Amino acid sequence: MMRWWPVFLRNMLVWRKLAIPSLVGNIAEPLMWLIAFGYGIGSLVGQVEVLGQKVPYLLFLASGSICMSAMNAASFEALYSAYSRMSVQKTWDGILNAPIGLADILLAEMLWAAFKSIFSVTAILGVMVFLGVLLSPKIWLAWPILLLVGMTFSSIALIFNALAKGYDFFTYYFTLFLTPMTFMSGVFFPREQLPEWLQKGAAFLPLSQAIDLIRPLFLDRWPENALEHVLFLSLTALIAYTTALQLTKKRFQKD
Amino acid sequence: MKKALLSCEQLVKSYGALQVVNALSFEIYPGECLGLIGPNGAGKTTTLKMCLGLIEPDAGRILAFDQEMPTHALSIKSHMGVVSQFDTLDPDFTCAENLQVYGRYFGLKKDYLRDKIPQLLEFAALSNKANDRPGALSGGMKRRLSLARALINDPALLLLDEPTTGLDPQARHVMWERLQELVRAGKSILLTTHFMDEAERLCDRLIVIDRGEKIAQGSPKALIAEHLERMVVEVYGVFDKERVLADLSALAQRVEQSGETLFFYANDPSALNLALSKSPQIRSFHRPSNLEDLFLKLTGRQIREGA
Numbered sequence: 014m015m016r017w018w019p020v021f022l023r024n025m026l027v028w029r030k031l032a033i034p035s036l037v038g039n040i041a042e043p044l045m046w047l048i049a050f051g052y053g054i055g056s057l058v059g060q061v062e063v064l065g066q067k068v069p070y071l072l073f074l075a076s077g078s079i080c081m082s083a084m085n086a087a088s089f090e091a092l093y094s095a096y097s098r099m100s101v102q103k104t105w106d107g108i109l110n111a112p113i114g115l116a117d118i119l120l121a122e123m124l125w126a127a128f129k130s131i132f133s134v135t136a137i138l139g140v141m142v143f144l145g146v147l148l149s150p151k152i153w154l155a156w157p158i159l160l161l162v163g164m165t166f167s168s169i170a171l172i173f174n175a176l177a178k179g180y181d182f183f184t185y186y187f188t189l190f191l192t193p194m195t196f197m198s199g200v201f202f203p204r205e206q207l208p209e210w211l212q213k214g215a216a217f218l219p220l221s222q223a224i225d226l227i228r229p230l231f232l233d234r235w236p237e238n239a240l241e242h243v244l245f246l247s248l249t250a251l252i253a254y255t256t257a258l259q260l261t262k263k264r265f266q267k268d
Numbered sequence: 269m270k271k272a273l274l275s276c277e278q279l280v281k282s283y284g285a286l287q288v289v290n291a292l293s294f295e296i297y298p299g300e301c302l303g304l305i306g307p308n309g310a311g312k313t314t315t316l317k318m319c320l321g322l323i324e325p326d327a328g329r330i331l332a333f334d335q336e337m338p339t340h341a342l343s344i345k346s347h348m349g350v351v352s353q354f355d356t357l358d359p360d361f362t363c364a365e366n367l368q369v370y371g372r373y374f375g376l377k378k379d380y381l382r383d384k385i386p387q388l389l390e391f392a393a394l395s396n397k398a399n400d401r402p403g404a405l406s407g408g409m410k411r412r413l414s415l416a417r418a419l420i421n422d423p424a425l426l427l428l429d430e431p432t433t434g435l436d437p438q439a440r441h442v443m444w445e446r447l448q449e450l451v452r453a454g455k456s457i458l459l460t461t462h463f464m465d466e467a468e469r470l471c472d473r474l475i476v477i478d479r480g481e482k483i484a485q486g487s488p489k490a491l492i493a494e495h496l497e498r499m500v501v502e503v504y505g506v507f508d509k510e511r512v513l514a515d516l517s518a519l520a521q522r523v524e525q526s527g528e529t530l531f532f533y534a535n536d537p538s539a540l541n542l543a544l545s546k547s548p549q550i551r552s553f554h555r556p557s558n559l560e561d562l563f564l565k566l567t568g569r570q571i572r573e574g575a
């Protein structure tokens with residue numbers, strides 16, 4: 014039943030060889046955003062009102078950008094890296110000749126992308142705590158939620174992986190899907206700033222759901238409708254994963 | 269008669285209007301090397317993939333190790349070893365790590381792998397490359413590492429898809445020696461190839477397929493005896509083709525033309541050779557007929573569209 018594990022372990026062993034440079038990249042970028050925007054824009058903006066509470070912009074941004082990092086890390090791994098293994102290196106074809114099924118491989122890839130995502134997220138959280146940006150004791154609860162966020166976005170990304178004909182396809186996914194979502198989900202500014210008609214729809218974006226859970230925890234408060242948000246993310250992950258599996262099976266029947 | 273390790277019954281597979289495999293049946297018995305030969309696009313790789321449960325046939329039945337494919341694909345694959353047409357080695361791992369990681373896919377234990385990996389590297393003549401990555405290996409070494417990897421679970425049946433395509437003669441001979449060693453050790457091999465010398469040398473039994481259908485089967489010798497005259501005289505060079513054909517056709521059982529070369533198939537070519545020796549400007553080459561002649565007779569000399 015644990016047939017996915019050796020595949021997961023394979024990815025981890027490769028990553029271990031390149032872990033330090035990849036970790037530096039994974040942490041450096043979100044931290045640059047945080048510092049440039051948080052301190053730069055933060056000094057212009059001052060405080061932002063969230064849930065009737067005035068909070069420093071840096072903290073507001075930190076709680077949004079940690080969700081963005083979870084999303085980006087998971088998406089990147091489940092798109093570019095999974096595609097390399099599936100289509101370029103033919104690693105999956107090799108594994109399929111062993112007693113391991115396509116469903117096991119896909120599950121391993123999904124969990125692996127989520128793991129890589131939570132690994133980066135943990136490092137960034139560590140730096141935030143170290144810099145004194147993050148003081149909330151509820152941060153421990155943010156951790157499992159961010160793992161779920163990673164699983165949700167890696168599942169969605171695997172759909173696009175199954176459909177891709179080349180790496181170029183993923184540029185569309187990032188620029189047409191993830192980037193607009195980042196702006197509409199309240200990472201950089203509260204969703205209340207959006208036109209009202211857009212606000213209602215934007216609340217149902219998976220990244221918005223993640224931020225609605227994480228941001229209060231960063232502010233040492235309990236999120237409202239937490240169960241609904243968790244269910245929404247879990248259900249999105251499940252549907253996306255099932256769809257990705259069907260599409261991947263179809264792709265492999267063709268060759 | 270021994271019980272078949274793997275048997276395919278009436279396999280059918282098509283992609284849209286293109287029929288890739290059509291009513292193909294065969295079985296492979298313990299200890300034999302069975303060759304699946306046919307031109308590019310004949311359906312060899314698709315057939316192998318169906319035997320592995322990777323592609324589902326439209327109709328037909330595959331039974332291996334007393335289990336039904338693809339329902340029990342994973343259990344069946346634990347008894348098989350596969351070398352696919354293109355290497356799928358992990359470029360980021362060393363040779364030894366490649367075997368280690370692959371062994372884990374079979375659920376093999378650490379202790380077993382610790383003993384097995386050096387043996388396999390030695391078998392593949394790669395002991396001194398244990399800590400090199402595949403990128404540092406030659407084409408022949410990579411193929412041998414793929415073969416070693418396919419042996420990690422000590423399989424009873426090996427499926428090899430064009431194992432020597434793209435290798436130089438030295439590397440091919442080393443590969444052949446290893447495969448013969450495996451058959452001597454009691455393994456069964458199902459091999460696809462379009463090298464007739466390879467098929468003749470390695471295979472106990474051959475199945476010729478073309479356009480997804482079985483068109484002939486038997487041992488290499490029996491197939492040649494059944495379908496071909498004993499000898500061939502190839503005639504080429506600068507000559508009047510029509511006149512030579514008119515003069516010499518009666519001396520052979522059968523004549524084939526390919527471009528500017530004439531092939532005279534004859535059981536006794538002595539009269540033909542005598543006639544040719546009188547025209548020294550005509551160049552000729554006299555040899556026993558072989559599997560390649562058979563292959564070309566059965567599948568035609570023209571190049572296929574899209575191949």
